[in-house]
Amino acid sequence: MTRLLLFLLLAHAAMTKTVLVVTADASDFVLGAGGTLASMVTQGDRAILLRVTNDDKDSWDLGPEETAARAKSEVEQAAKILGIERVHSLGYRAGELGGISPTEVRDRILFYIRLLKPDVLFIPNPYAEYVEVLDRHYTGMAAEEARRIAALPNHQPPFVQVGLGTHITPELYYYAQPFDPRRREPESTPTFTPQPKVVDIAESFDKKLQAAQALTTINYAMAMRIRQRLDQTGRRLPLLDAINAESIRKLVDVNVRKLAEIAAKDSPYRQAEEFMYAGPDHQIPETFRKAR
Amino acid sequence: MKHAPLLLFAVLLPAQRLPLVAIPPGKVLLVIQPHHDDHTTDYGMGGLIAKFTDAGYESWFVRASNDEKDGAHGYPHNDMINLRESETATRILGMKGVYSLNWRNDYMDPTPLQELRAQLVLLIRKHRPDVVLGHDPWGHYDRNPDHRKVARAVGEAVWMAGLANIHPEHLDSGMKPHRVPYLFWKARVDYGRGHRPNAAVELNESQVKRKEKAYSTHRNVYASPSMARNVRKMLDSEGLKVSELEELTDEEAAVRIEEWHMDWISRKRGAENGVRYAEIYWFTDEWDYLPGLKDFLRSNTATK
Numbered sequence: 001m002t003r004l005l006l007f008l009l010l011a012h013a014a015m016t017k018t019v020l021v022v023t024a025d026a027s028d029f030v031l032g033a034g035g036t037l038a039s040m041v042t043q044g045d046r047a048i049l050l051r052v053t054n055d056d057k058d059s060w061d062l063g064p065e066e067t068a069a070r071a072k073s074e075v076e077q078a079a080k081i082l083g084i085e086r087v088h089s090l091g092y093r094a095g096e097l098g099g100i101s102p103t104e105v106r107d108r109i110l111f112y113i114r115l116l117k118p119d120v121l122f123i124p125n126p127y128a129e130y131v132e133v134l135d136r137h138y139t140g141m142a143a144e145e146a147r148r149i150a151a152l153p154n155h156q157p158p159f160v161q162v163g164l165g166t167h168i169t170p171e172l173y174y175y176a177q178p179f180d181p182r183r184r185e186p187e188s189t190p191t192f193t194p195q196p197k198v199v200d201i202a203e204s205f206d207k208k209l210q211a212a213q214a215l216t217t218i219n220y221a222m223a224m225r226i227r228q229r230l231d232q233t234g235r236r237l238p239l240l241d242a243i244n245a246e247s248i249r250k251l252v253d254v255n256v257r258k259l260a261e262i263a264a265k266d267s268p269y270r271q272a273e274e275f276m277y278a279g280p281d282h283q284i285p286e287t288f289r290k291a292r
Numbered sequence: 293m294k295h296a297p298l299l300l301f302a303v304l305l306p307a308q309r310l311p312l313v314a315i316p317p318g319k320v321l322l323v324i325q326p327h328h329d330d331h332t333t334d335y336g337m338g339g340l341i342a343k344f345t346d347a348g349y350e351s352w353f354v355r356a357s358n359d360e361k362d363g364a365h366g367y368p369h370n371d372m373i374n375l376r377e378s379e380t381a382t383r384i385l386g387m388k389g390v391y392s393l394n395w396r397n398d399y400m401d402p403t404p405l406q407e408l409r410a411q412l413v414l415l416i417r418k419h420r421p422d423v424v425l426g427h428d429p430w431g432h433y434d435r436n437p438d439h440r441k442v443a444r445a446v447g448e449a450v451w452m453a454g455l456a457n458i459h460p461e462h463l464d465s466g467m468k469p470h471r472v473p474y475l476f477w478k479a480r481v482d483y484g485r486g487h488r489p490n491a492a493v494e495l496n497e498s499q500v501k502r503k504e505k506a507y508s509t510h511r512n513v514y515a516s517p518s519m520a521r522n523v524r525k526m527l528d529s530e531g532l533k534v535s536e537l538e539e540l541t542d543e544e545a546a547v548r549i550e551e552w553h554m555d556w557i558s559r560k561r562g563a564e565n566g567v568r569y570a571e572i573y574w575f576t577d578e579w580d581y582l583p584g585l586k587d588f589l590r591s592n593t594a595t596k
Contacts (some may be wrong), residue, residue, distance in 0.1 A: 031584075056457060057452075057455045057457040057458055058455065058457075059456075059457065060456075062454075062457075063457065064457045067457060089429070091434060095448070095452055095455075095458060096406060098405040098406060098409075098444070098448070099404060099405055099406045128463075129430040130430055130450050130574075130576070131453075132447060132448070132450075132581060134444065134447065134448055136431075175471055177583055177584075178583050180578075181488070181490070182488070192439075217574045222582075225454065225471065226582075226585075226589065229471070229473065229578065230593060231518050233317070234595060234596050235594060235595055235596060236593065236594060236595075237589065237593045237594075238594075239592065251585070254585060254588050255582065255584035255585045256583070256584065257584075258583075258584040258585065258587065258588065259583065259584040262583065262584070
């Protein structure tokens with residue numbers, strides 16, 4: 001019996017994947033990939049979040065210090081709801097990644113890839129167009145490069161010397177909110193990876209919604225900015241006549257449901273998330289693996 | 293050959309028309325471009341700027357570089373001549389004035405993004421534009437470093453200017469955060485697939501004429517007599533004659549040729565989109581930055 005239990009535990013461990021999620025900011029990973037991450041955790045995978053900026057800019061009537069402090073606890077709460085077991089932060093100031101050495105950001109992500117040795121990596125899609133938050137672009141570029149060089153021992157030899165050896169991450173998901181009109185178009189030829197992938201999130205949707213609701217500082221700022229714009233142009237949205245926990249909850253609900261509906265369009269699913277995806281075939285194409 | 297009927301059908305299909313967008317509600321327009329002439333080149337915005345003027349907008353032009361390389365007069369002289377010509381050209385389009393940020397022309401790759409962005413955030417907070425016209429930050433194949441850098445900086449400045457924690461020192465001077473609600477991005481549509489316009493703007497004849505005149509005002513770089521001489525030589529070598537050019541000096545002929553070019557591109561864009569004259573853009577509406585909420589906001593907001 002003990003042997004059987006041990007065998008089952010080992011088999012489970014062998015099947016459990018480590019998922020590293022790289023995000024530029026508090027909301028992007030929740031809105032772009034939260035449902036898929038929650039599903040993976042439910043299926044037994046372990047997920048870890050790496051925040052690149054400290055989200056110190058996005059608030060209403062709060063200075064950067066308090067904004068960053070609140071964002072930290074809210075991101076940790078959102079991550080917990082999704083089942084993410086740990087959050088690491090690189091701490092760059094939001095909106096300033098364009099002025100940071102891309103190599104520096106890359107190598108700090110590389111450190112975590114070699115430390116955690118993930119089987120799956122989620123990164124912001126740096127090629128998604130019309131995403132106005134360019135921190136997401138810079139983070140995506142750095143993370144994509146970090147994944148590649150994590151396998152090369154001549155990159156950051158000191159990491160290797162302290163035991164952080166090379167690592168190949170077999171699966172890669174590029175996530176983005178649906179700004180890019182060409183996001184569903186296949187890249188280049190059919191053999192090129194990554195390719196578009198739509199993931200059913202109906203089972204995990206409620207967790208994604210709860211996680212988005214946990215980001216109370218940016219949700220409040222979003223509601224206030226919408227109402228400010230409406231006030232300035234002589235309009236009103238009845239939902240935001242009074243901005244309180246209930247009206248913000250409803251606004252976030254509409255937002256997250258619609259994003260899931262947009263992603264599910266033309267798919268067999270009711271609620272979904274969409275990615276560009278490079279699977280294990282990206283390393284060894286399926287045709288070659290069959291030949292062996 | 294089995295696909296031949298399908299291909300023929302595809303060739304016969306008219307190109308898909310873009311939706312025609314109207315001038316958004318508002319009062320202030322900021323045009324932010326790398327160079328003195330980017331407001332009105334063949335892929336540029338001269339007609340739309342004139343249309344904003346006709347709609348009662350107050351508009352300002354921001355020139356990010358010093359244009360020292362553009363022209364035959366050497367560095368400091370080119371800078372001054374190009375600045376003066378852009379002031380004249382933008383007046384023709386009805387603009388109020390020109391800000392010159394004076395970054396070194398064609399050397400903007402190493403320009404610190406955040407320094408440039410800070411200047412733009414400041415100007416956005418000062419003028420509080422309802423609309424910004426600029427280079428498409430997502431355009432591909434743009435070989436000009438100034439275009440790439442300025443496009444990125446504008447792309448960030450238009451929304452970051454709305455965050456109080458970005459450059460809070462501006463707030464200490466009495467300015468308030470301001471997010472720009474409407475954007476028109478422009479890029480060369482012949483530069484690969486990077487710029488796929490999503491909107492056309494209909495122009496009238498007067499707007500096209502002002503665009504032509506503004507364009508040919510940039511004599512330091514366009515409408516040079518040598519260009520007219522080359523065109524005359526080409527026409528002669530092919531035994532062709534354009535009577536309208538016969539009586540003109542080389543300089544007058546060059547201006548006329550540039551005006552024809554503006555007229556041709558405006559008619560071409562118009563014909564592609566079912567109107568007489570047009571320009572084409574990537575247009576961002578006020579709620580497009582919230583893809584999950586924009587339909588809800590458009591459907592549920594009401595006038596007070």
